[in-house]
Amino acid sequence: MLAGLLHANRRPTLAGAALTGLLSACLLPGAAAAAQQPASNAAPHLVKQNGRYAFYLDGKPFLILGGQINNSSSWPSTMPDVWPMIEGIHANTVEAPVYWEQFEPHPGVFDYSTVDMLVHQARQHHVHLVLLWFGTWKNGEDHYVPEWIKTDPAHYPRMIDERGQPIQVLSANAPANLNADRKAFTALTHHLAQIDGTQHTVIMIQVENESGAIGAVRDHSPAAQKEFEAQVPQPVLTAMHKSPGTWRQVFGFKADEYFQAYSVAKYINAVAEAGKAELKIPMYCNVWVEYPRGYQIRGYLLPGFDYPSGGPVQSNLAIWKAVATSIDILGPDLYSDDRGFEQTIMQTYRRPDNPLWIPETGTGDSFAPEFFYALGYGAIGFSPFGTDQTSWTYKPGQIPKALAANYALLEPIDRVVARLNLEGKLKTAIEAPGSTEKTLDFGRWQARVSFGFPQSDGEQHAPGTPHHDGRALVGQLGPDTFLVTGINSRVTFYLAPGQSGHMQILRAEQGEYDGTTWKPLRIWNGDQTDRGLNFRNEDQYVQIHLGTY
The missing domain is CATH 3.20.20.80 (Glycosidases)
Structure with missing residues (x-):
């Protein structure tokens, strides 16, 4: 059964004592309860939450x-x-x-x-x-x-253009076609x-x-013309905030295109509904x-x-x-x-x-x-x-x-x-010509993303990448905890302006996910964190926990 396949990385995780002192494996918010229940056999569907969507x-x-x-x-x-x-x-x-x-x-x-x-x-x-x-x-x-x-x-009519000629498109106003x-x-x-x-x-x-x-802009067949000269249907009037009238009266020079949009949308809706x-x-x-x-x-x-x-x-x-x-x-x-x-x-x-x-x-x-x-x-x-x-x-x-x-x-x-x-907790940064740095705002914390590696052991390099292909992803797992990954990018965290104290990294773990469960591999420190979290072309994921002093 394909449903529910996990796409976990197959690299081995640290074992036993090697994990002493690391953050315990953490779940995404809301995932713990789901992990204790059997996999749902519900059909694929869309979920909306606070104006955002997920495919379930x-x-x-x-x-x-x-x-x-x-x-x-x-x-x-x-x-x-x-x-x-x-x-x-x-x-x-x-x-x-x-x-x-x-x-x-x-x-x-x-x-x-x-x-x-x-x-x-x-x-x-x-x-x-x-x-x-x-x-x-x-x-x-x-x-x-x-x-x-x-x-x-004759039975499955094509659209007729404004010159009265058929074109290579079936008419959306012909019941036989639908x-x-x-x-x-x-x-x-x-x-x-x-x-x-x-x-x-x-x-x-x-x-x-x-x-x-x-x-053609719209169908000019007799059946379509009859509909075009009739009153605009109420759902269209409501959607477009218009008063009643014929298509030409209501929409003027846009009437032909809007009528065609209504005809095609109505046709396809009937197909999808069935x-x-x-x-x-x-x-x-x-x-x-x-x-x-x-x-x-x-x-x-x-x-x-x-x-x-x-x-x-x-x-x-x-x-x-x-x-x-x-x-x-x-x-x-x-x-x-x-x-x-x-x-x-x-x-x-x-x-x-x-x-x-x-x-x-x-x-x-x-x-x-x-x-x-x-x-x-x-x-x-x-x-x-x-x-x-x-x-x-x-x-x-x-x-x-x-x-x-x-x-x-x-x-x-x-x-x-x-x-x-x-959950609205994911932000991305993308390099563009002339734009080699971007700041992502997470309220108390900010993540500054720079592309390329402008400093390496004292040697200066021009910022940015040759092909402008840097990209990064930062997800907020908790108030002070973030998931970070990217390609040809560096991510450095700061306290937002107006926040008191001084930022410090409490722990930065490289790891992987088994489904939604975090599996640590090693701690990043020293060269891996002194100048931000650096991501080149390796598939690496870091959970970073921040604090102040």
Whole structure:
């Protein structure tokens, strides 16, 4: 059974007398009671606490360290090129597509072989699965719908653009399209409930992929036009703080895009609602976001061309949250290594009604700091795209080294990090060009993070790292106790301004976690603490207990 697997480091701990005088093994707040109870068999779910979220798996917070394989990699012939990468980057979860065209090759005839293969192999490799339903939408078009739908537009109509021409997108305003997608998705979730309802190999499902329309702002078919000329539904009016009227009367030049957002959100909500009736696990939609570039019309990007019109982009979030109530998360696909834009997107999608989850991003070294930004914003998980060795992104034997370093560092403490994030006791620091130091505020205490090692036995070095890849994580375990780790960073603690006394380190232990139980390995002192806690490229974890004199 995959549920509840511990990702403990396998290094031996100090034994017997060698531990005399060390801090006793400590548990995270609230973990002691859980440790005395049997593992929960509850389905994966989201927990909200004081405006923050955690993904719960087997009754405990779980941090998703994901890897999304390439679009055409969910096949028996290509999966052997997936697993070396997943193991090499230390992922605990794989995102893999399920293709509607393969799943339902003929109307009402369902082929479960690919789904069964994915679940079976995930169990063999001791990881969890996030399944991606490539149904009506894939990147704003209809690439993965079955051939019997593509060749019958009279029954399964496409969208009509403003010129009266069909485009390569199924209409969200056609009941036949919705009924077909919903029927297939229901068959998928029913089957998953039968084969995985208690084992929880599959922990989440993505409903469609980067939904919306490429090729038109909205559908101009007769059925869609009739809806467009009707009154705006009350949930949309409430969400957008508007008075009644038609779409054009209420929203003016934004009416077309907002109508498309309502149509797509309503459609996908119906699909997800039917799926949850069979298998009640979290479901989400990924988002092709609005990037700050492209065609400019009236001061904004052109929907339907720069991004799929009607998807849950930044400006459509309120409509989606009001209409797609069966979708638990709207997660941005973030293919930018611009630090300012990354943080803006995370701030936008981290809402009181929406957990932060990054389902797609780049695997290159420049994207590695983004993972620590996401943790700092309370993300429940992170999943770069293209994590296989099929030669589309990586060749056999190749792995993204910076991503692997991130996951290798966090995998042994994923449950601990998820708990601290839920409790609001986790902070991160990320190096950026021209920013070689950052201070993290923990009330009475402050942690100053510097990147690189500017002083080493009297020899001066320029601050910062050559590739600006320093990152650090600090979690508060108690009023004066912290968990610290990082890569190419130094962490030094100080009393906050206005606090009385002088700071001293009472004890600094290097150790590891067995689940949520701390296992000391050795005491750090002397060169290891005189100039702060130094973390280079080793996977090291330190619990530091502070005091005053």
